Amino acid sequence: MGKSAPMYLQLRQQLVDWIREKNLTSQDKLPAERILASKFTTTRVTLRQALAQLEAEGVIFRSNRRGWFVTPDRLSYDPSKDIGFNVYVQQQGSIPRTETISKELILAPRWLADKSGLEVNTPIFHFVRRRYVDERALLIEHNYINPEGCAGLMALNTDDSLWQLLRDQYSLQPASRNIEMYPQALVDDTADLLGVNTGSAGLYLQRISYDDVGRFLEFDHEYWLHDALKLVVNVKG
Amino acid sequence: MGKSAPMYLQLRQQLVDWIREKNLTSQDKLPAERILASKFTTTRVTLRQALAQLEAEGVIFRSNRRGWFVTPDRLSYDPSKDIGFNVYVQQQGSIPRTETISKELILAPRWLADKSGLEVNTPIFHFVRRRYVDERALLIEHNYINPEGCAGLMALNTDDSLWQLLRDQYSLQPASRNIEMYPQALVDDTADLLGVNTGSAGLYLQRISYDDVGRFLEFDHEYWLHDALKLVVNVKG
DNA sequence: AAGTGGTCTAGACCACGTG
DNA sequence: ACGTGGTCTAGACCACTTT
Numbered sequence: 001m002g003k004s005a006p007m008y009l010q011l012r013q014q015l016v017d018w019i020r021e022k023n024l025t026s027q028d029k030l031p032a033e034r035i036l037a038s039k040f041t042t043t044r045v046t047l048r049q050a051l052a053q054l055e056a057e058g059v060i061f062r063s064n065r066r067g068w069f070v071t072p073d074r075l076s077y078d079p080s081k082d083i084g085f086n087v088y089v090q091q092q093g094s095i096p097r098t099e100t101i102s103k104e105l106i107l108a109p110r111w112l113a114d115k116s117g118l119e120v121n122t123p124i125f126h127f128v129r130r131r132y133v134d135e136r137a138l139l140i141e142h143n144y145i146n147p148e149g150c151a152g153l154m155a156l157n158t159d160d161s162l163w164q165l166l167r168d169q170y171s172l173q174p175a176s177r178n179i180e181m182y183p184q185a186l187v188d189d190t191a192d193l194l195g196v197n198t199g200s201a202g203l204y205l206q207r208i209s210y211d212d213v214g215r216f217l218e219f220d221h222e223y224w225l226h227d228a229l230k231l232v233v234n235v236k237g
Numbered sequence: 238m239g240k241s242a243p244m245y246l247q248l249r250q251q252l253v254d255w256i257r258e259k260n261l262t263s264q265d266k267l268p269a270e271r272i273l274a275s276k277f278t279t280t281r282v283t284l285r286q287a288l289a290q291l292e293a294e295g296v297i298f299r300s301n302r303r304g305w306f307v308t309p310d311r312l313s314y315d316p317s318k319d320i321g322f323n324v325y326v327q328q329q330g331s332i333p334r335t336e337t338i339s340k341e342l343i344l345a346p347r348w349l350a351d352k353s354g355l356e357v358n359t360p361i362f363h364f365v366r367r368r369y370v371d372e373r374a375l376l377i378e379h380n381y382i383n384p385e386g387c388a389g390l391m392a393l394n395t396d397d398s399l400w401q402l403l404r405d406q407y408s409l410q411p412a413s414r415n416i417e418m419y420p421q422a423l424v425d426d427t428a429d430l431l432g433v434n435t436g437s438a439g440l441y442l443q444r445i446s447y448d449d450v451g452r453f454l455e456f457d458h459e460y461w462l463h464d465a466l467k468l469v470v471n472v473k474g
Numbered sequence: 475a476a477g478t479g480g481t482c483t484a485g486a487c488c489a490c491g492t493g
Numbered sequence: 494a495c496g497t498g499g500t501c502t503a504g505a506c507c508a509c510t511t512t
Contacts, residue, residue: 056422080472183463185293226420235317
């Protein structure tokens with residue numbers, strides 16, 4: 001006799017079955033928690049434990065106070081390529097959208113100077129953008145771009161690929177990149193902008209790009225929903 | 238007047254302050270939940286919500302039914318290198334350990350054939366290993382290795398670097414790698430082996446390695462604790 | 475044997491999103 | 494305005510770890 005699984009895990013399975021039975025797919029909404037709790041004869045607390053389990057597994061997601069939805073397929077993403085987010089998304093049959101939240105010229109603080117190799121207080125562009133796939137906000141991106149060689153960038157439309165602009169307008173192109181990434185909870189502003197609770201699971205991704213003579217081009221960091229992304233990298237070693 | 242943060246977030250901050258004040262560091266144990274709940278004048282449920290928040294942020298972790306502990310620093314890891322886990326860990330001032338959970342010769346199932354390019358039912362080595370840093374189990378690793386060119390591998394001690402064995406004993410060395418990774422909940426056996434609850438946040442990492450003539454060498458996947466790892470990759474583009 | 479974390483109940487109020 | 498998700502209480506029992 002194996003001991004029986006806890007109720008919330010049984011409930012998890014019932015929910016999976018129910019979702020399949022009802023043929024719910026990408027971005028479909030689940031019924032209200034109170035409805036589900038009574039349908040499966042349990043408490044809201046226990047139901048929410050089962051929902052949280054499925055959220056951790058990436059089966060469903062929630063959007064602040066709006067309810068629970070079925071998670072779309074992960075987006076494949078190769079951070080070593082520079083073909084740009086919008087192209088990527090379209091290649092995978094979905095609709096991308098980018099909002100520029102803010103753009104400004106700042107003076108490099110110490111941490112950015114350390115990362116980039118620039119002097120402290122060097123002028124640098126800072127863009128904050130929010131990116132969607134099929135109208136679900138997936139990530140917040142911060143770009144810090146060396147203005148050297150692309151002085152007019154701030155005046156342009158930055159709702160598409162920055163790399164495309166840099167390449168086509170300024171002939172700037174990355175030749176090497178340093179990439180870091182790790183799971184990290186989404187908190188504060190970032191969580192708010194993505195419409196999730198503070199503490200939601202996320203993925204942090206950071207890129208530092210240099211041109212062919214080793215000059216610093218861009219520092220970028222991105223905060224993704226944990227269930228939105230699959231990273232693919234090919235390396236020679 | 239901003240609205241005040243929910244109690245569990247205030248509690249989160251109190252816990253952070255308390256941890257600092259008490260000078261708790263890597264792997265130190267927190268007091269029992271009931272003790273903490275009464276110390277901070279709240280319910281166990283609310284306290285656990287605050288603890289879960291800190292767990293998501295990677296500040297503390299739990300080990301099945303043993304309690305809550307302060308999370309060590311993340312391990313930096315470059316999957317494009319093949320210097321091996323044990324060397325990595327030592328370079329970062331910690332003590333590695335590897336347990337071989339199982340090793341067997343299997344016949345490649347369809348999914349592995351698809352991934353590797355081998356025929357279905359080709360014989361292939363399968364190793365399952367559990368790896369520790371400072372006696373905390375951080376990951377479960379599955380290696381599927383092409384026996385061609387390393388027939389005697391199963392008889393050797395696999396508690397150190399497999400790559401080192403392949404290189405030193407068989408002159409096999411990867412020339413290119415395809416890497417995939419994404420956040421994924423730890424469930425079932427994997428969660429059990431790592432001593433965490435099913436549904437705990439984790440990181441999935443997969444590598445396919447080929448030699449210099451494009452021959453399949455190894456398929457490997459790894460399930461890491463979400464707070465254990467920082468990935469670093471350098472790419473030319 | 476005692477204590478702990480894991481699970482669960484049956485309520486409640488509030489703030490926010492939606493209609 | 495209403496319904497919803499987010500938060501919170503004050504208990505309880507069980508299974509497992511530790512003493």
